[in-house]
Amino acid sequence: MELQVKSGLPTEVTALPAGALADALRGPTLFDLRRPGERPLFVSVLVHGNETSGWDAVRQLTRELRQASVLLFVGNVAAAKAGLRTLPGRPDFNRVWQGGDSPEAAVAAAVAQRVRAANPRLAVDIHNTTGRNPPYSVVADTDGATLAAARVFAEQALLATQPNGFQTGGFAHFCTAVTVEVGVPDDPLSTCRATDFLRRLLGPSQPESTASPLALFETVARVTLGDDAVIVPEMQRFNFRTAPAGAMLVRQGEIAAHTADGRDVGNAYFTQDDDATLLKRPSVIASYTGDVDAARQDCLCYLLEPARADG
Ligand SMILES: [Zn+2]
Incomplete structure (x- = not known):
């Protein structure tokens, strides 16, 4: 190549x-x-x-x-x-x-x-x-x-x-x-x-900026799955919104959340309910996928926090 x-x-x-x-x-x-x-x-x-x-x-x-x-x-x-x-x-x-x-x-x-x-x-x-x-x-x-x-x-x-x-x-x-x-x-x-x-x-002129400001989020963790995990496609409705505490991330199976530098932060975000893993606290999620193969190959979703712009 x-x-x-x-x-x-x-x-x-x-x-x-x-x-x-x-x-x-x-x-x-x-x-x-x-x-x-x-x-x-x-x-x-x-x-x-x-x-x-x-x-x-x-x-x-x-x-x-x-x-x-x-x-x-x-x-x-x-x-x-x-x-x-x-x-x-x-x-x-x-x-x-x-x-x-x-x-x-x-x-x-x-x-x-x-x-x-x-x-x-x-x-x-x-x-x-x-x-x-x-x-x-x-x-x-x-x-x-x-x-x-x-x-x-x-x-x-x-x-x-x-x-x-x-x-x-x-x-x-x-x-x-x-x-x-x-x-x-x-x-x-x-x-x-x-x-x-x-x-x-x-176009010939620079695009004008619009009135409403940009909502900027930061990825705090990437959520990955084990091969046995069963996803909850309805969670996609929360993408770029706050999912409530208790929302089910996976019906069963292994799930993990890691920061960019590899720290495991699952305990801060996840709680177990029998086989299911739920959100422990309200959290903005993004890119929750309904495609289980994509979720296993790449990731299930990201956990976000509002981010601050430089000046
Ligand atoms: Zn792409």
Whole structure:
């Protein structure tokens, strides 16, 4: 696997759905659509192969993208062909942006090097969620430019300190960077959200800030499951809201909550009721997924607290 770099965005490529890109591109590809004298917008799609709304937005905005100064990264086309987040046995392409020995990490490093050298005005990574969440941004920084970009997309944002190696976390070291979580892949509204957001960023004037402030949350813990756990899909209704004490997180089985630095904080949040694990205290949750495989592979949900912005 090696990063491919192309200097145009051909119609033969934008005509293709995400699942057909692997046959047209030889792997992860950076489309260099920069214009001289204009700081580019960096756009990243398909870092997760089954999160296709970002690519579908690109297909709708081909003309606008060609006319703007843009670097477009199209990520895991092999996983997209298989309809999977990540191919079995391969590293998650959104966990390799802060180093590593894998071919994926080498591609990520090559992309980061080129993007950094291009001095982008903003880096945007477009994802779908597996759980039913309201649209939200993910940021790794709380400076004004980052939060303004997050607010252009949605009313709520997550200040992420984990997982390690996600693209926005890596890029925040050298430019304003934001991840947008546009909704589940099979909801047509998700593509509309991605398209609207990109269109606003590509427009001639800077997007105006809106009246309502951004609600910024911080991840305090990531909740993971054992193979025996039985999830409670109805919990998705609490995503980005406060779930009450006593709400059932799993019907049965092993569950754990860890901070970014690996501390086990399960005792602070969980209480047992026979086989079930309940919330011990009211807690804001996010990204609770109704897909048990995704919950086991990645995580069940995150536990959040309100976060404070830098000045
Ligand atoms: Zn994703």
